[in-house]
Amino acid sequence: MLKKISVTDAVGKVLSHDITEIRPGEFKGPAFRKGHTVCDQDICHLQKLGKNHLYLIDLEKDEIHENQAAAILAKSLAGPGITWDNDPKEGKICLYAKTDGLLRVDAPALAAFNMVDEVMCASLHSHTLVKKGRQVAATRAIPLVMKRAPVERAAAIAGQNGGILSVHPLEAKKTGIVITGNEVFSGLIKDKFAPILRKKILDLGSAVSGITFAPDDESLIQKAIDTHLSDGCDLILLSGGMSVDPDDVTRKGILKAGVTEMHYGAAALPGAMFMVAYINGTPLIGVPACGLHHRVTVLDLVLPRVLAGEHIGKKELAFLGHGGLCMDCPECVHPHCPFGKGM
Numbered sequence: 001m002l003k004k005i006s007v008t009d010a011v012g013k014v015l016s017h018d019i020t021e022i023r024p025g026e027f028k029g030p031a032f033r034k035g036h037t038v039c040d041q042d043i044c045h046l047q048k049l050g051k052n053h054l055y056l057i058d059l060e061k062d063e064i065h066e067n068q069a070a071a072i073l074a075k076s077l078a079g080p081g082i083t084w085d086n087d088p089k090e091g092k093i094c095l096y097a098k099t100d101g102l103l104r105v106d107a108p109a110l111a112a113f114n115m116v117d118e119v120m121c122a123s124l125h126s127h128t129l130v131k132k133g134r135q136v137a138a139t140r141a142i143p144l145v146m147k148r149a150p151v152e153r154a155a156a157i158a159g160q161n162g163g164i165l166s167v168h169p170l171e172a173k174k175t176g177i178v179i180t181g182n183e184v185f186s187g188l189i190k191d192k193f194a195p196i197l198r199k200k201i202l203d204l205g206s207a208v209s210g211i212t213f214a215p216d217d218e219s220l221i222q223k224a225i226d227t228h229l230s231d232g233c234d235l236i237l238l239s240g241g242m243s244v245d246p247d248d249v250t251r252k253g254i255l256k257a258g259v260t261e262m263h264y265g266a267a268a269l270p271g272a273m274f275m276v277a278y279i280n281g282t283p284l285i286g287v288p289a290c291g292l293h294h295r296v297t298v299l300d301l302v303l304p305r306v307l308a309g310e311h312i313g314k315k316e317l318a319f320l321g322h323g324g325l326c327m328d329c330p331e332c333v334h335p336h337c338p339f340g341k342g343m
Contacts, residue, residue, distance in 0.1 A: 102305065124136050179191050179213050221238075
């Protein structure tokens with residue numbers, strides 16, 4: 001229950017909520033924090049903020065203050081790898097990455113959470129790479145005082161599967177690279193793919209244990225894969241031979257190596273002729289030739305997810321379609337662009 005009083009009668013009263021001040025282009029934040037005792041010197045400042053009245057709160061048993069509600073919501077939203085401080089500002093609590101890693105957001109659960117009246121949570125896109133301490137979301141109860149029931153309902157939705165938000169550290173995988181193609185194997189042209197793939201692996205914290213070159217021969221491609229597996233690699237990248245030309249036999253070589261699962265084709269451009277396969281749980285990633293010409297391709301969307309321990313199947317490759325069209329900008333600013341943001 002709220003009791004309205006004139007600001008001139010508020011001296012000695014304790015503020016029940018933060019009072020926001022906005023100075024365009026300069027400042028936006030609490031001018032006075034919840035718990036502040038109003039004094040004579042505050043009256044003019046409050047009036048300049050448009051506060052001719054203040055409100056005293058006397059909560060009913062079924063009511064809850066915005067700050068307490070925000071803490072309940074934050075606790076339910078935070079899954080593994082997420083941290084937050086119970087220090088609401090203007091009724092809002094921010095959630096942060098507890099570690100470096102890949103942010104995952106349960107988007108359907110987040111939508112269900114936000115369908116509850118008078119609560120909200122806004123997050124970064126799922127599958128965003130984040131550093132420790134980066135803000136990944138914020139939540140609040142929208143009214144100053146609200147009923148407990150919707151807060152508890154929203155918290156139940158958020159907590160059903162251990163939290164809507166989580167950050168997963170990337171695994172350091174021992175990676176083998178196989179470069180296929182007669183033209184490279186025979187030395188007719190210089191390979192330019194290996195340095196690109198090596199850099200992508202190193203930038204994500206993994207190591208390249210070896211690079212093998214193979215001609216367009218499915219048996220020799222199989223042998224190269226077997227060699228990397230025998231060497232203890234837990235991730236293998238293959239480039240070349242991923243298109244539909246009859247002499248592109250890389251996929252046949254992968255099949256001969258004994259895959260237990262294989263998915264060819266991704267709903268993303270550049271990179272539609274992308275492949276993910278598994279041999280006894282070890283992921284093999286087939287990188288199409290577009291990786292030579294584009295700084296960012298579907299590989300950059302999928303590789304961090306693989307390193308975060310996610311199993312990539314047909315469904316995951318299909319869901320890349322929403323947001324999976326690169327705009328091929330003259331100056332690439334990825335990841336600060338729409339590419340891959342619909343996942």
